[in-house]
Amino acid sequence: MKTKYVNTKAEMTAFADLQQGETFRTRLTCGCKQNQNRRNGILVVLGEQVTWKLIRCKACTAAIEDTDYVYRLY
Numbered sequence: 623m624k625t626k627y628v629n630t631k632a633e634m635t636a637f638a639d640l641q642q643g644e645t646f647r648t649r650l651t652c653g654c655k656q657n658q659n660r661r662n663g664i665l666v667v668l669g670e671q672v673t674w675k676l677i678r679c680k681a682c683t684a685a686i687e688d689t690d691y692v693y694r695l696y
């Protein structure tokens with residue numbers, strides 16, 4: 623499963639539409655450290671596997687470009 627952060631709901635929908643399989647809109651936990659880190663998200667499911675976890679969070683989208691932050695997350 624791969625995780626992708628996006629800025630807007632439209633961006634998230636556009637990306638999900640390009641993927642194979644079924645898409646499920648849900649609430650997902652983003653990488654932000656504060657309590658309000660429940661975000662709009664989409665799970666892309668192909669067969670029995672979740673292939674993509676899409677999460678809408680502006681802070682995480684910006685932070686993911688900072689390599690140091692990525693290392694702290696994973």
Ligand SMILES: [Zn+2]
Nearest residue numbers: 652654679682
């Ligand atoms: Zn976040």
